[in-house]
Every structure is written in C-alpha cells, then in structure tokens.
Amino acid sequence: MSSAQIGFLKGHGIENDFVIVPDHEGRLELSPAAVARLCDRRAGIGADGVLRVVRSAAHPEGCAMAGGAEWFMDYRNGDGSVAEMCGNGVRVFARYLQRAGLAGAGDLAVATRAGIRRVHMAEDGPGGAGGITVDMGRALLPGGEVSVCVSGRHWPAVHVDMGNPHAVCFVDDLADAGSLLTAPAVVPAAAYPEGANVEFVVDRGPRHVALRVHERGSGETRSCGTGACAVMVAAARRDGCDPAVTGLPVTYTVDVPGGRLVIGERPDGTVEMTGPAVIVAEGVLDAAWLAPDGASPAS
Ligand SMILES: N[C@@H](CCC[C@H](N)C(=O)O)C(=O)O
Secondary structure, eight states: OOTTEEEEEEEEETTEEEEEEEOTTOOBOOOHHHHHHHHOTTTSSOOSEEEEEEEGGGSHHHHTOOSOOSEEEEEEETTSOBOSOOHHHHHHHHHHHHHTTSSOSEEEEEEETTEEEEEEEOOOOGGGOSOEEEEEEEOBOOOSOEEEEETTEEEEEEEEESSSEEEEEEOSOGGGGTTOOSOOEEESGGGOTTOOEEEEEEEEETTEEEEEEEETTTEEESOOHHHHHHHHHHHHHHTTOOHHHHSSOEEEEEEETTEEEEEEEOTTOEEEEEEOOEEEEEEEEEHHHHSTTSOOSBO
C-alpha cells in the first residue's frame, strides 16, 4: 500500500455498521471531520461509527487501562464525537482481530474508554455467523427522575449507565417514537451532561423485548449493543427479576431493527451480551480525500 493510501474494512453487528481503521501503531491523526467523512453514507464509505484498532501501548487512553489488553478500541460516533464504549462495535473489533490473525478463538481482553471488556469468540462460522459473547461489566443506575420527550409526548425513563449513558423508556408501540430524525429531548438535561442514547422499548413476551434507539452522535441506528444491555437491565428491574435481589441469573431476548441479541445478568451484576459480528469488505482509502485541508492523517 502506498503512503497515500489507508487500509480500511467495513463490518456490522446486527446492522450497526462500522468503518474499521487498522492503525496498530497509532500513527493516524483521525480528526472528527475525517470520521464524519468516512461515515457519510453518500459521499463517504457510510457507517454509524468508526472503530480504530490501536495497540493499547500506542494510545494514551489504552496505556491508562490496566488489565493486560493488547488492543484499544478507539470508538467514534458518526458525527466524529468520541464515545466511551460500543457493544456491537467491540464484537466487530474482535472479529477483525480474529480475521487478521491477531486473536484466535477463545477469550480476548479489549481496552475501551469504559474499561476492559472481555470477549469470548467461538470459531468463526460462515459469514461471521459465529456468536461472540462480551462481558459488558456492571450497569450503574444513578436514579433520579428522568423523562424523554418526542413531539410533545413524554415518557418516564430509566437512567442506565453501561459505560456510556442511556435513557430507557417503555412505550406502548415502537411507532410512538416517531421518525427519530432528531434527538429526543431528555429532561432534566443536567442528568446527562455528556448527552444520552435513548431507547424506546415494547414487550414481545416473557423476558423478550424489542427496541428502537436514537444514538448520541449517530442518530437512529438499526442496533445498539450497550443500549440493548441498558434495556435488559431496566426491564429486569421492572419485571421484579433483578438478579441482585432474587439471587438468580436472568436472560432476555432483545430484538432490534437489525436483528437479535441475547443478554443475561448474573447476581453479581455482570451483564453478558451475545450476538454476531460480520466483516463485509476490505479496501483502501485515498489519504488526500480523508484530509482534504492538507493535514496529513498519518503522523
Ligand atoms: N452503537 C453502540 C454505541 C455507540 C456509542 C453511542 N452512540 C454513544 O455515544 O454512547 C453500541 O452498540 O453500543
């Protein structure tokens, strides 16, 4: 590859899609504008976000993470903003490492801004169909009264922190959320100083829910892994099966527009998410296109 080219891959986790930028030694200056260009669905590659793959030792935030994770997931939203964690993204990140021969089947630790996430990969199936399970850590429920407002309608919401911020509201019909072309208002805004991902949830059956999500920095997406975990945690408390109270693990099926995740919580509060991760393409980018103002993306 010439110095004017940058390698990339495209992948998705139940249609939450990402441009993957391997930058193992941390040499790229990936500005917010460059991320937004990559994610542009008409003028760029198109994606909900970017996964930059960097060795932890080559990234200041990766270095700061204890836990012996060789790789740091530098996740960016489609608008170029930085986020702490991406649940579908970490599965796709692990799939990339597996495909590149940098990780085998079995267990892998990935450093994220929200801490270390432990990933368990089965042997890859056709088209990346082998499930990947992620220990998503413990949810925090800061409490307080929060509500979500769309087009003059209000719903009470549950504030759940999965390393990144979520407002979960239970609605009668997923269509109630409207077009979700703009971000729902979350009240009080002070409860979410860094903004919020907002999930709208309906019941599908016992321990089975479905959601739509408006993601901070990306708009409505076809899936959100951390959002699905936040929904599972909120639903378990609503349904009287909080594992910390019952002493029993609980598992929910969570449907999203792009597919299905299976999410469980143990009595110690650990949340575990299982779902697919697929790499669909690989190519090269023109570095001059990525940084048209003359700033070199490679340092
Ligand atoms: N799609 C992701 C979440 C990505 C980050 C989010 N938009 C935020 O800003 O917190 C997921 O699968 O968890």
